[in-house]
Amino acid sequence: xxxxxxxxxxMRATGPVLGNIxxxxxxxxAGLAPALLAALVAVELTGSNGVIHLDVKVPAVVVAGxxxxxxxxxxxxxxxxxxxxxxLRALLHL
Amino acid sequence: xxxxxxxxxxLQAAAPIALAVFVFGISFGVLAVAAHLPGWAAVLMSxxxxxxxxxxxxxxxxxxxxxxxxAIFAGALLNLRYIATGIAVARSLPGGRVTRALLAQLxxxxxxxxxxAAGEPGHPDRRTLLLVGATxxxxxxxxxxxxxxxxxxxxxxxxxxxxxAFPALFVALLWPMLSGxxxxxxxxxxxxxxxxxxxxxxxxxxxxxxxxxxxWLAR
Numbered sequence: 001x002x003x004x005x006x007x008x009x010x011m012r013a014t015g016p017v018l019g020n021i022x023x024x025x026x027x028x029x030a031g032l033a034p035a036l037l038a039a040l041v042a043v044e045l046t047g048s049n050g051v052i053h054l055d056v057k058v059p060a061v062v063v064a065g066x067x068x069x070x071x072x073x074x075x076x077x078x079x080x081x082x083x084x085x086x087x088l089r090a091l092l093h094l
Numbered sequence: 095x096x097x098x099x100x101x102x103x104x105l106q107a108a109a110p111i112a113l114a115v116f117v118f119g120i121s122f123g124v125l126a127v128a129a130h131l132p133g134w135a136a137v138l139m140s141x142x143x144x145x146x147x148x149x150x151x152x153x154x155x156x157x158x159x160x161x162x163x164x165a166i167f168a169g170a171l172l173n174l175r176y177i178a179t180g181i182a183v184a185r186s187l188p189g190g191r192v193t194r195a196l197l198a199q200l201x202x203x204x205x206x207x208x209x210x211a212a213g214e215p216g217h218p219d220r221r222t223l224l225l226v227g228a229t230x231x232x233x234x235x236x237x238x239x240x241x242x243x244x245x246x247x248x249x250x251x252x253x254x255x256x257x258x259a260f261p262a263l264f265v266a267l268l269w270p271m272l273s274g275x276x277x278x279x280x281x282x283x284x285x286x287x288x289x290x291x292x293x294x295x296x297x298x299x300x301x302x303x304x305x306x307x308x309x310w311l312a313r
Contacts, residue, residue, distance in 0.1 A: 003162075004152055005142035007170040013195035015180025016187055028312045032174050033147075034277045035284025035308025037268040039301050040151055040168070042285040043292060044158070044261035050293035057258045064262035068269035075117050081262025085255030 056085040056092075101225055104212070108226040111204045116233040118146055122153070123241020125259060128251035129157035133242035140238035144231055145202060147267050148172040154260045155298070164298030171305050179206045186213065186220045200227030276312060283307040 041061060047053030064081035068074070119140065126136035131153065143149055152169035156162070180198050183206065187194040205226035209218035248254060272278050284304035291300040 002142070003166040004148065004169040005139070007166065008143050008145060008148065008173045008176070009199060011170070011173050012176045012180050012198045012201060014177045015182070016184040016194035016198045017191050018181075028309050030175070031276065031280040031308040031310075031312025032171055032305055033308075034268060034271045034281040035304045035311070036151070036168070036171050036301060037147070037264050037271070038281035038285035039288035039304030040154060040264045041261050041268065042288045043300055044154065044264065046289070046292050050295075052289070056255070057261055060255065060258035061261045061265050065265040065269060068266040073114065074266050075114055075121070077266035078121065078259055078263045081266075082255035082259040085258030085262075086253060087255075089253065089255065 056088040059088060060085040101221065104222050104225050105229065107212075108205070108208060108222075108229060111208070111226070112229050112233050115146075115204065115230050116237040119234045119237020120241035120244065121259070121263075122146065122149060123238040123243075124245040124248060125150070125157075125241075125251075125256060126153055126238075127242055127245030128256050129153050131156065133245075136242050137235065137239050140235045143169070143173075144199065144234060145169075145173050145176070146234075150260065150263055150267075154264070155301075157257075157260070160298055164301070167298060168301050171301070176201065179203075182206070183209070183218050183223060186218045186223060188220065197224065200224060200231060202227065202230060205230060280308045280311045283311050 045052055045057055045061065060081040063084045064077045067077040067080055072080075122140065123133075123136055126139075127133060131139075139149055139152075148169035151172050152165040155165040155168050160168075179201055183198065183201055184194065186209070187197045189197070201223065205223055206218065208226055209220075209223040212222045213219035251257060268281060272281060284307050287303040287307045288300035291303045
């Protein structure tokens with residue numbers, strides 16, 4: 001936790017302290033966030049053996065992603081995803 | 095050219111965002127407790143890191159059984175974009191290098207976007223940046239504290255679907271970023287590489303692979 005805090009501090013401070021990092025470098029970092037978030041979604045959907053595991057998380061992601069595509073506010077997408085998982089679990093006794 | 099706006103107007107414009115960040119903070123506190131992170135650690139993390147997606151990424155890795163180093167790695171990679179925003183706001187911040195570096199800690203996606211909209215081209219509005227930043231920081235930490243206190247009252251996290259909240263959250267964070275072919279390519283490439291690596295490698299390696307692909311496909 002302190003490691004993440006320290007790294008975040010350094011990264012936020014870099015710009016104001018240096019101020020002349022080439023634009024080519026910063027343009028590349030723009031690809032990091034989408035790639036990493038997509039990877040996090042993918043990894044969350046895998047089971048302990050690393051293969052996609054079909055459970056209530058899959059419909060939860062589909063619902064949350066669909067709502068996000070409809071520009072529904074972020075927090076509602078997350079709540080809807082959790083609700084779908086909770087409901088399916090209760091109904092199907094998974 | 096927009097004139098300097100009164101603090102009241104700046105804060106009024108930011109109120110819906112502050113409310114969203116507050117609720118987001120509560121959800122972070124609830125999920126942190128569900129992932130067996132001590133309550134004080136969750137609040138301290140919000141106070142020191144102040145970056146929702148990075149904190150959730152780190153928490154997601156921890157709750158999935160990954161190591162602390164992997165969690166730091168995942169969170170830090172998501173925060174790399176703050177190098178870019180730091181450069182963009184550098185000239186909008188007052189004071190010397192130390193003051194500016196400290197004030198830059200208040201910059202998150204939301205107040206950065208508002209400040210760019212309120213400022214002039216290449217010069218984000220300073221007042222928006224700092225006032226909204228300080229407000230969001232307060233509600234984020236307060237929300238986390240409330241979530242940590244609320245978490246144990248809610249009961250079994252799986253029954254509430256809280257484990258599914260992580261992938262739902264990552265996909266909801268990802269979607270607004272998907273503007274243009276480059277970002278879609280990076281997202282698809284990152285997910286594909288992560289899925290290819292996941293069966294054969296320890297947690298963390300799939301994320302590292304995705305990061306490399308993201309850098310590679312960015313342009």
